[in-house]
Amino acid sequence: MSSEWHTPTVPLDDQRRTSMFLQFHTLTSYPGTLLNRDDAGFAKRLPFGGSTRIRVSSQCLKYHWRNFDGENALYRMDVPKSLRSRETFRRRIAQPLIDDGYPEPLVYAVTLSLKERVVSGGTANKSDVKKAIQAEEPKEISEALDTNQVTILGAPEMNYLHDLAADVLDSVEDEFSVFWEDNGEPDSDAVGDAADAIRKSDLLKAKDVKKNLKGLSLASGLDAALFGRMATSDVLARGDAAIHVAHAFTTHKGEAESDYFSAVDELRRDEPEESGEMGAGHINSQELTSGLFYSYVVIDVSLLVSNLEGCPREEWTEADHTLASSVVERFVHLMATVSPGAKLGSTAPYSYAQCMIGEAGTAQPRTLANAFQTAVPRNDVLNSSMASLAEHIEGMNGMYGSTNDVRLAAMGETDALADALGVEDTVSVPEIAEWSAGVVRGA
Numbered sequence: 001m002s003s004e005w006h007t008p009t010v011p012l013d014d015q016r017r018t019s020m021f022l023q024f025h026t027l028t029s030y031p032g033t034l035l036n037r038d039d040a041g042f043a044k045r046l047p048f049g050g051s052t053r054i055r056v057s058s059q060c061l062k063y064h065w066r067n068f069d070g071e072n073a074l075y076r077m078d079v080p081k082s083l084r085s086r087e088t089f090r091r092r093i094a095q096p097l098i099d100d101g102y103p104e105p106l107v108y109a110v111t112l113s114l115k116e117r118v119v120s121g122g123t124a125n126k127s128d129v130k131k132a133i134q135a136e137e138p139k140e141i142s143e144a145l146d147t148n149q150v151t152i153l154g155a156p157e158m159n160y161l162h163d164l165a166a167d168v169l170d171s172v173e174d175e176f177s178v179f180w181e182d183n184g185e186p187d188s189d190a191v192g193d194a195a196d197a198i199r200k201s202d203l204l205k206a207k208d209v210k211k212n213l214k215g216l217s218l219a220s221g222l223d224a225a226l227f228g229r230m231a232t233s234d235v236l237a238r239g240d241a242a243i244h245v246a247h248a249f250t251t252h253k254g255e256a257e258s259d260y261f262s263a264v265d266e267l268r269r270d271e272p273e274e275s276g277e278m279g280a281g282h283i284n285s286q287e288l289t290s291g292l293f294y295s296y297v298v299i300d301v302s303l304l305v306s307n308l309e310g311c312p313r314e315e316w317t318e319a320d321h322t323l324a325s326s327v328v329e330r331f332v333h334l335m336a337t338v339s340p341g342a343k344l345g346s347t348a349p350y351s352y353a354q355c356m357i358g359e360a361g362t363a364q365p366r367t368l369a370n371a372f373q374t375a376v377p378r379n380d381v382l383n384s385s386m387a388s389l390a391e392h393i394e395g396m397n398g399m400y401g402s403t404n405d406v407r408l409a410a411m412g413e414t415d416a417l418a419d420a421l422g423v424e425d426t427v428s429v430p431e432i433a434e435w436s437a438g439v440v441r442g443a
Contacts, residue, residue, distance in 0.1 A: 018362045020443050022299040022328065022436055023404075024335055025368050027251070027355040027385055031290045033347045035340040036060045043256060043289045046249050049373035054254040054289045056340055058245040061295070064341055065334045066223055072333040074222060077326060080155040082221030082229075088153050089115045090145040093162050102169050103179040105186075106194060108132040110165045112144050113199045117209055118161065119147055121233030129195040152229045154221030157213060157236075164212075168203050210235045218308060225307035226327070242304035243297065243331070244365075250291035251372040251385040259288045288347070292354075292381045294372055297335055298365045299328060301440055317443065325440040332358070332433035336409075354382055354411050357389075357421065358432045360439045361404035368392060383413045390420040405439075407432045 036044045036056045046055040066074055075081055083092070094111040098104050112132045116124035132144050153161075176194045178184040186194070198204075213219055213236065220229055220239055228241030263282035305324045306313040336353040343349065357368075371392035376384040397420070406421045408414065409429045418426060427435075 019303070020301040020360070020362055020439075021365045022301060022439060023357075023359040023365050024297045024299075024332065025355075025357040025359075025389075026295045026335060026353040027292055027382065028248075028295065028339075028351050028353045029290075029292045029382065030339070030349055030351050032288050033290070033349040034286060034288055034343050035349060036342065042287050043254075045254060046247065048249060048369075049375060051253045051375045053249040053252075053375070054256065054291050054293075055250075056248040056293060056295075058247050060340050061248065062227055062243075062245055064338055065331070066227070068334060068338045072330040072337075074226075074327065074330055074334070077222075077323075077330070079222045079323070080218050082152050082154050082223030083158065084150050084152050084223070086146045086148070086150055087142075088151060088158065089147070089161075090142060092153075092158050093165055094141075094145060096162060097165060097169065100166070102166070105133040105135075106169055106172065106176070106179050106198070107165070108135060108141055108145065109195060109198045110168045113201075113204060114161060114165055114168075115145060115147065117204050117206060118213075118236050119151065119233060121206060121235045124199045126192070126195050126199060129199050130191055133191050133195060152220065152224050154216075154219050154224060156216040156219045156221070160212060160216060164203060164209070168198060168201050171201065171203060172197050206235055213237065217310060219310075222308075222327075226304070226331075239307060240303060242300045242307050244300070246296040246367060246369070248293040248295040249369075249372075251294050251376050251388070252291065252378050252381055253375045254289065255291055255378070256287050256289040259286050261286070286343075292385055294369060294385070295335070295353075296367045296369060299331070301328075301443055304328070305440075305443075321441050321443065325437040328440050329433045329437035332356075332436050333429065336429045353429070355386060355389075355417075356409045356429055356432060358407040358409075358436060359404040360406075360436070363403050366396070368396075382411075386410065386412060386414065386417045390416040393417075393420040407435055 034043055038044050044055040044057060046053045069075070085091075089111050093114070094107050097107045109129045109132050112129055113124040116122055128144065132141070135141050135144065172194065173180060175197065176186070176190060178186045178190055179194070218225060220237065224239045226241070226243045229239040231238040264280060269279055301324070302313055302316040304327070305311070305316040305319050305321055308323050308327070309319040311319045336356055339349050339351055341349070368389060371388045372385065376388050402422065406423055408418055408421055408423050408426050409432050410417065410426055414426055418424070
């Protein structure tokens, strides 16, 4: 079957205003693993269709996809990274400035003022800035400079904020040179005046900081461009996720057992006369699960291009699609081959997808999860799951019609699923990845 992208038959003017979506559905089997644990250490679960399924959270899947460092890794492209942390202002802005020779008290004051401007959009409280200048314990600085929640900042944003903080420090050096002196001891008036000069610095005007951050190329980094960013002020731009990831779940009823294990104390084993005991130095148990997981991912192509290129969403068709197509091609490989990484040493949870469906079109995306609303039989689970998919797709197409361009990569009994999807033959996952990139380039 041809892997070329066929342009949807809608008028060009309408097409320019229309979102385009790539959808991916995978079936992946994992034997004897504990992929994603809850707060009690058990496998995460999901009630669905009257039976309990084993579940892998979307957060877990996204974490491993974006942090994978092998072939097709996202960050092996020449693109700015994002950093998720509560400690970014302290460790990526304040500490490098101190290492560059700026006086610690004023570095803390500037960083605190900058954090307040960026995170909340306001001006730092004078008493808080004075406390930062006079802080003596590391804990005081951590509490002042660290954000209350994990904040996502891109490398371009961090570089800009670091340089902005340095500019503020340079601007007050002549007036408050006592802080630069080796044995300088600023009095309370100098502390108060320095706090005011920093927190009210013209360099920290909200509108200017916002404008400069917005003007950076891929400012928030690749991670935020793909998976979004919450923002608590209008200075730091909020980003909507261009990639939507569903929680994966087993197509059949959950299967689990408690794995009892022990660790041998070799001295007790070899010299029992010394300890009076033999054998185990540790006894414990953990839950292991197995199952075939259905996973669903949607890529909003128009938003992806907008996030990566910094263009208005309504102008996405005129933007450069090169980076977006490269991201999509890599991401398809990651979905099919990169597994959640819990219990690597004891379970080796490395599985590749056994079925992948790719769809491209302008219609509202729809999950195929309801194909498994009735849990499939546990015997021959892959073929049973593909048969359920085929039946569900035929029903959906009969009710709504089918306008998407489709590709199928699968092993096993694929005839019924291929017929339901309207494809002549199966292709490989690399071919789906290449086709997906072509969809983006040709959009």
